[in-house]
Amino acid sequence: MGPKLPQYKKLYEILRKHIVGGVYEEGSLLPSENELCAVHGVTRPTVRQALEALVRDGFIVKKQGKGSIVKKPPQDIGILSISGTASAIGQQYLKTQILSKPQIMTWPDELPFELSEVERESGRIYLERLRLVNDQPVFYDINNLPNINLPRFTSRSFENKSLFELLRTHYQIEITGGEQKLKAIKATKHISELLKVKMGDPVLYLERKLNTNRDGFHIYSTIYFNSEKHSIFGVF
Amino acid sequence: MGPKLPQYKKLYEILRKHIVGGVYEEGSLLPSENELCAVHGVTRPTVRQALEALVRDGFIVKKQGKGSIVKKPPQDIGILSISGTASAIGQQYLKTQILSKPQIMTWPDELPFELSEVERESGRIYLERLRLVNDQPVFYDINNLPNINLPRFTSRSFENKSLFELLRTHYQIEITGGEQKLKAIKATKHISELLKVKMGDPVLYLERKLNTNRDGFHIYSTIYFNSEKHSIFGVF
DNA sequence: TATTTAAACTTGTATTTACAAGTTATATAT
DNA sequence: ATATATAACTTGTAAATACAAGTTTAAATA
Numbered sequence: 183m184g185p186k187l188p189q190y191k192k193l194y195e196i197l198r199k200h201i202v203g204g205v206y207e208e209g210s211l212l213p214s215e216n217e218l219c220a221v222h223g224v225t226r227p228t229v230r231q232a233l234e235a236l237v238r239d240g241f242i243v244k245k246q247g248k249g250s251i252v253k254k255p256p257q258d259i260g261i262l263s264i265s266g267t268a269s270a271i272g273q274q275y276l277k278t279q280i281l282s283k284p285q286i287m288t289w290p291d292e293l294p295f296e297l298s299e300v301e302r303e304s305g306r307i308y309l310e311r312l313r314l315v316n317d318q319p320v321f322y323d324i325n326n327l328p329n330i331n332l333p334r335f336t337s338r339s340f341e342n343k344s345l346f347e348l349l350r351t352h353y354q355i356e357i358t359g360g361e362q363k364l365k366a367i368k369a370t371k372h373i374s375e376l377l378k379v380k381m382g383d384p385v386l387y388l389e390r391k392l393n394t395n396r397d398g399f400h401i402y403s404t405i406y407f408n409s410e411k412h413s414i415f416g417v418f
Numbered sequence: 419m420g421p422k423l424p425q426y427k428k429l430y431e432i433l434r435k436h437i438v439g440g441v442y443e444e445g446s447l448l449p450s451e452n453e454l455c456a457v458h459g460v461t462r463p464t465v466r467q468a469l470e471a472l473v474r475d476g477f478i479v480k481k482q483g484k485g486s487i488v489k490k491p492p493q494d495i496g497i498l499s500i501s502g503t504a505s506a507i508g509q510q511y512l513k514t515q516i517l518s519k520p521q522i523m524t525w526p527d528e529l530p531f532e533l534s535e536v537e538r539e540s541g542r543i544y545l546e547r548l549r550l551v552n553d554q555p556v557f558y559d560i561n562n563l564p565n566i567n568l569p570r571f572t573s574r575s576f577e578n579k580s581l582f583e584l585l586r587t588h589y590q591i592e593i594t595g596g597e598q599k600l601k602a603i604k605a606t607k608h609i610s611e612l613l614k615v616k617m618g619d620p621v622l623y624l625e626r627k628l629n630t631n632r633d634g635f636h637i638y639s640t641i642y643f644n645s646e647k648h649s650i651f652g653v654f
Numbered sequence: 655t656a657t658t659t660a661a662a663c664t665t666g667t668a669t670t671t672a673c674a675a676g677t678t679a680t681a682t683a684t
Numbered sequence: 685a686t687a688t689a690t691a692a693c694t695t696g697t698a699a700a701t702a703c704a705a706g707t708t709t710a711a712a713t714a
Binding site: 655656657658659660661662663664665666667668669670671672673674675676677678679680681682683684 | 685694698708
Binding site for chain 4: 211214215216230233244245246247248249250
């Protein structure tokens with residue numbers, strides 16, 4: 183069960199959790215590297231590896247002679263970039279409703295992106311979600327993951343949890359990049375009902391292919407976004 | 419005048435130059451870390467720092483047990499990221515039409531972003547463009563730059579030139595990042611006429627604030643995008 | 655010959671040590 | 685009291701070393 187994470191990743195997870203959990207206020211300083219060494223019983227290079235990852239993911243900025251300064255968590259970047267949607271808005275306000283529980287299916291014949299052989303042979307895990315802010319529907323997303331080495335995945339709970347966080351913490355799958363196409367389209371009947379907008383009203387439409395640290399493991403998503411009250415915010 | 423770069427940065431610059439210069443083919447392997455140590459007379463942690471930076475900047479990917487694989491330099495990134503719109507589509511197909519020549523004005527009272535004091539006091543350079551692909555209008559953008567140390571700017575030619583390229587080559591201003599908001603909206607009469615879509619049809623709407631290497635110098639843009647035939651494509 | 659095993663690579667993780675460089679607070683001098 | 689210098693922090697850079705883990709190649713075995 184214990185996935186034997188390296189120490190710097192364990193420390194990364196701890197600090198990340200503390201930051202998003204509000205243990206450290208925005209703008210305040212993290213404990214110094216030497217303090218972190220002492221507290222967690224590791225050496226400074228190890229601590230620095232963890233901090234580097236936090237910098238890369240936008241949770242802190244470092245200043246020589248000063249320390250590590252905590253940034254507001256959704257410095258992570260929202261739907262336009264590699265992180266999950268949860269952090270874009272602030273996890274506390276974003277609720278997740280599963281429209282279609284994760285289920286194993288075959289791939290459809292036509293896809294906006296091309297599959298690798300392994301992916302096609304393994305089938306897919308299909309998952310539909312509706313995501314709400316203040317009980318108002320904002321995202322509707324359709325996700326396809328290749329069914330490769332994801333034990334117990336279909337039986338896990340997704341309510342109010344980020345898909346990416348689950349992949350990262352339980353399967354050590356990290357998003358390393360991707361590509362996406364973006365359009366403004368008219369809401370169809372189906373979409374308008376889900377997102378509670380008028381039929382024909384403009385909604386954002388995204389197609390994404392995300393790369394991961396697992397070779398040949400990509401996540402394919404289609405996302406509809408109701409931008410009437412919220413807009414997609416991105417920092418880069 | 420030697421800027422006394424740290425060793426790992428020197429090595430980074432060397433390897434980067436070699437990669438973009440074609441010394442290493444795309445997909446081929448860089449010398450192993452130990453080889454690089456020997457050749458450049460540094461230790462492995464130093465080499466790894468340089469390679470880390472190359473990974474971060476998208477020039478290589480590393481595989482445990484295999485080596486460092488050369489990627490084609492981060493092609494361009496499209497409108498969703500820091501580069502100009504020209505590279506998103508391919509400069510050769512994108513034409514620029516100036517709707518309102520650059521002119522010096524005062525800032526309006528209301529702005530989607532907050533100005534710094536220096537920016538507000540200096541006034542702005544205002545610039546409207548329409549950008550076409552195959553003679554079909556695709557972007558309409560409204561740009562505001564603070565009027566700080568930009569000699570002869572209003573008299574320069576912009577036709578078929580990237581605003582960012584001009585800023586970089588003539589004023590050494592580089593975009594370092596930014597933030598943006600994204601919505602799908604209905605085309606107003608004005609927008610529909612410019613982008614040649616029906617009134618009320620969905621168009622993409624972006625508001626951006628771009629940071630530069632000049633402290634306190636930001637570029638504020640509003641962009642309307644006709645996504646009927648083209649979609650915005652982004653790699654990250 | 656085909657398969658398996660082992661060796662020789664590669665990068666990944668981790669410790670220990672040392673000094674440089676930037677920041678802040680304190681003590682000292684004027 | 686104010687300015688200056690010092691000391692005590694902070695992160696940044698760099699070395700030398702060790703072993704783990706993944707990949708490839710070559711040798712040994714069936």
